[in-house]
Amino acid sequence: MPADTTPEKATGNTAADGRELIRFDKVTKRFGDHVVLDQLEFNVSAGKHVTLIGPSGSGKTTILRLLMTLLKPDEGTITVDGDYLTHEERGGRLVPAGEKHVREVRKKIGMVFQQFNLFPNMKVLRNITEAPVHVLGMSKDEADQRARELLELVGLTEHLDKYPTQLSGGQQQRVAIARALAMRPKVLLLDEVTSALDPELVAGVLDVLRDIAHTTDITMLVVTHEMNFARDISDDVLMFNEGKVIESGPPEKIFNDPDHERTREFLSAIL
Numbered sequence: 011m012p013a014d015t016t017p018e019k020a021t022g023n024t025a026a027d028g029r030e031l032i033r034f035d036k037v038t039k040r041f042g043d044h045v046v047l048d049q050l051e052f053n054v055s056a057g058k059h060v061t062l063i064g065p066s067g068s069g070k071t072t073i074l075r076l077l078m079t080l081l082k083p084d085e086g087t088i089t090v091d092g093d094y095l096t097h098e099e100r101g102g103r104l105v106p107a108g109e110k111h112v113r114e115v116r117k118k119i120g121m122v123f124q125q126f127n128l129f130p131n132m133k134v135l136r137n138i139t140e141a142p143v144h145v146l147g148m149s150k151d152e153a154d155q156r157a158r159e160l161l162e163l164v165g166l167t168e169h170l171d172k173y174p175t176q177l178s179g180g181q182q183q184r185v186a187i188a189r190a191l192a193m194r195p196k197v198l199l200l201d202e203v204t205s206a207l208d209p210e211l212v213a214g215v216l217d218v219l220r221d222i223a224h225t226t227d228i229t230m231l232v233v234t235h236e237m238n239f240a241r242d243i244s245d246d247v248l249m250f251n252e253g254k255v256i257e258s259g260p261p262e263k264i265f266n267d268p269d270h271e272r273t274r275e276f277l278s279a280i281l
């Protein structure tokens with residue numbers, strides 16, 4: 011990293027102060043009769059890296075999609091940085107949030123998906139500047155400058171003038187990471203971001219994420235099956251099963267000496 015690309019500059023985050031950034035309070039999500047999240051409770055403090063593990067279908071992606079407001083909870087509330095995500099207080103009562111409120115709170119969250127979803131008709135640099143200019147109203151020059159810093163951070167400076175299809179999957183995913191950070195989110199959500207990559211490209215993406223985790227104080231909520239990576243970056247690991255957190259703790263505890271038989275079973279199946 012060059013001297014002028016300090017972590018704070020790269021992510022726009024200042025020192026973490028331990029306040030609560032995400033809170034799920036008795037969140038239930040159903041699809042038809044299927045209860046996917048069952049009165050779910052958890053929270054994530056500012057600056058922490060929390061990893062969600064658990065079997066396929068246990069509701070991990072649903073949690074991230076709720077945070078992105080792509081889904082709405084059936085019951086319960088989600089709070090982001092002190093603001094209700096899908097509700098707002100009016101006249102002392104909690105009512106469903108209006109679109110404007112959701113848009114504002116939603117700006118605090120950035121997400122990288124399994125599929126990179128870059129804009130295919132835009133070059134790399136513009137993929138990164140588009141939202142800061144059009145959503146945040148950042149000047150073109152500032153957005154450009156920031157995109158270049160982020161491309162440096164993800165090791166892609168020499169590719170800024172290419173189209174996504176001219177890049178490998180690993181490089182595209184690193185652009186997607188830079189694009190998410192360009193919005194200066196307080197929380198970065200990562201949903202199995204290496205699952206769609208050829209095996210030889212996985213390490214490069216995980217290295218970039220390790221670097222971001224270790225050199226910045228952005229809050230991260232991560233779903234991954236890469237357990238060595240999870241061990242390296244996580245402050246806390248939450249084990250999900252059937253819509254509930256069945257145990258949580260530091261990675262050493264969860265990976266080496268879990269309390270739950272279900273956790274042991276899950277880990278031995280994937281490790």
Ligand SMILES: Nc1ncnc2c1ncn2[C@@H]1O[C@H](COP(=O)(O)OP(=O)(O)O)[C@@H](O)[C@H]1O
Binds near residue numbers: 064
């Ligand atoms: N849009 C949807 N409609 C109906 N069922 C869904 C929808 N999205 C997810 N589900 C179901 O919810 C459960 C949890 O899914 P998901 O959150 O994707 O799990 P995970 O990411 O842990 O594999 C699964 O049984 C899935 O089939």
Ligand SMILES: [Mg+2]
Binds near residue numbers: 070071072
């Ligand atoms: Mg999933």
